Amino acid sequence: MGGVRSSTDRASPVVAVFLAVGLAETVGQVLLVRELLVNFQGNELSLGVILACWLLLTGLGSWLLGKVAGRIPARPQLFVVTVILYAVVLPVQLFLARVVNTLVGVAPGQVPGLAAIVLACLIVLTPVCLLHGFQFPFACRILARRKGTAVEQVAGLYIAEALGGMAGGILFAYLLVHYFDHLAIAALTVVFNLAAALLLLSPVFSFRFFTGKLVIGALCLAAVLALGSGALQRLELLFSRRQWRGHELVSVENTVYQNIAVTRKAGQLNFFANGLLLFTSPVPDITFVEETAHFPLLHHARPRTVLLIGGGVGGVLEEIAKHRVEIHYVEPDPRIIRTAERYLPAGFPDDGRVTVEYTDGRLFLERTTGEFDAVIMNLPPPSTLQVNRFYTREFFKAVRAVLRDRGLFAFGIPSSEAYMTEEMLRLNRSIHTTLNEVFAAVSVIPDDYTILLASDDPALPALDAAEISRRLADRQLETRLFTSHYIEHKLGPERVSRLTGYLHERGEINHDRRPIATFHSLALWNAMFHPRLRGAFELARTVRAFWLAAVPPLLLLPLLRPPRRRRPAAYPVALALFTSGFAGMTFTIVLLFLFQLSYGHLYQKIGVLTAAFMLGLASGGWVMKRRINRLPGEVAVLGWIVVVLASYACALPWLALRLSGGYGVAGELPFSVLNLAGGFLIGLQFPLACRIYLRRTGSVAPAVGLLYAADLWGSVLGAFLAAILLIPVLGVVQTGFVIGALSLTAGAVLFIDSRR
Structure with a gap:
């Protein structure tokens, strides 16, 4: 798996391009989520559905298309094709986000049903998510053919994506959203992404890969001209008019907090915030x-x-x-x-x-x-x-x-x-x-x-x-x-x-x-618009933490089967990454929630909290990359990391509550440190899990695709359950115990696997 051709090594350009990919993916995610929330009059349930669909689809792209990536020639130039596709797909999906309510039969200002929300998410998010899910295992396969071990290259890519996501979050919160419309932000993101992709077509100023350079140049020129000529502003207005069909659109703007639209219908001015009617005049x-x-x-x-x-x-x-x-x-x-x-x-x-x-x-x-x-x-x-x-x-x-x-x-x-x-x-x-x-x-x-x-x-x-x-x-x-x-x-x-x-x-x-009233409000909303799910909410209302005692034995059941000789045992490491994805997403939601208790609508500061988690991921990945070749008993080491994560999960809510209660240092710094520490523990796991699994299989792209998908699918569960069920019904303290119990179970599975 270690590569040859060290003289022609392009690991650094690929990693640099993937840093840009991580930035573009984060900015694109924020843009599409903001657009969908306008259509869904977003509450915790609709936001949970959006995030769950995003992560689920990206995981599917990584798992299913990762198998395809294993059969594609590992050429950096082919990765450029995926960057060009993203440049085309993102603006198209932004347009679809504006008109998707028409496609699913929901009028402007109307509360959509749950089926309509899921269908709209699939229409808007599928191309972007599948494409990004494919990019990670494909880039890993490219790097695995260069110098160094495959695990070192995968770790480098993981770090680059985390740093890119951190940069994207900070740029959006502090700069882009203040000065640009959504289409302009998409155009700037596309130009940056395409410019970075030129690194894979080196030497840049030559006729090699002329077709790819011509396409990138044309797309960048079109984006710059659209930004300078005002065409994007006119296109933005056209998209918004399609979104508010049946109304005369008087004004629309995106602020740091929300989308504000003013429409005229039957002589009345209607003022909307994120699709919700505020008042009329x-x-x-x-x-x-x-x-x-x-x-x-x-x-x-x-x-x-x-x-x-x-x-x-x-x-x-x-x-x-x-x-x-x-x-x-x-x-x-x-x-x-x-x-x-x-x-x-x-x-x-x-x-x-x-x-x-x-x-x-x-x-x-x-x-x-x-x-x-x-x-x-x-x-x-x-x-x-x-x-x-x-x-x-x-x-x-x-x-x-x-x-x-x-x-x-x-x-x-x-x-x-x-x-x-x-x-x-x-x-x-x-x-x-x-x-x-x-x-x-x-x-x-x-x-x-x-x-x-x-x-x-x-x-x-x-x-x-x-x-x-x-x-x-x-x-x-x-x-x-x-x-x-x-x-x-x-x-x-x-x-x-x-x-x-x-x-x-x-x-x-x-x-x-x-915050049990949040759950009761969501249950009321569900009873009004999705009465078929009333039984599910009634059951969720009665959930208690001790019910989850039945989960660890179920997670241990697969170990009762004898190990297979012909197929690598993915379950222990995949479960570890699944629980770490769940923990990471839940950590972030708990800290954002508790930070808001004291500091409210300070979205830039909340962006810093998310960036701190991404920095923690990158730092953990970097530390593990440097030490991975000197670790004895790799499976047991991963198990101990998971156990430490479980202990941290139990302590985190108590520490955060002390800070939100006014006993700690004022501001976002202590919350950022807590999120960074959680991200660090999770970041340690992915390179080590890849090392363990790649020792059991010789195919980089499918293996990395499976583990990356497991991490994302754990995040799906965290995104959907944390804000809708765990925090409102169990409270933040018991939510920490739930994370700890799942992580301890994953650690136990790893310890058992290390002795087999």
């Missing part, structure tokens, strides 16, 4: 905006200062301002405000009483020294781990800390007066019970979107419709639907007592470390 949802503003403030005798967290544009701010109060409005994305100023008839309220805080709502509460008579929260339901941070006991305590004496807190959750499903009941009871854990008094205003009012004022529940109507008259508020008759109807004793009866039963407390 000039006729907003009058009932919603008036209830959101006036019910809380009329429950306070004399409000002077109000904190509004989210959802101010579109009417709520204007209604709050009618109470002649000082308003602090927290909105993390300044583009929302600018879009409102540009397109709303009345613009954005700016009479000196409104102070806009461009930051995360939870971060603002932790840092403010001000006090408020009322805190009104207008955010989506807790269907994602990011939003759930605003519905936990810890957040409610932070709100209580900034309220003045007799101050109140108000927000809404999905509900129903006519009939509540079990999923809706569990969500409502969880939030209601959590709120009661913090505040002395909680009142409800029933509707299909129930308003919850919380205060330490014991008189809050005693306020009736007559008193609220009197305050409405005294303040001389101009309202359209919010009248004394309407108040009497909404606060009717029978309606309130019926809803209170529903909520009387105690629900599960929603904690930072166990």
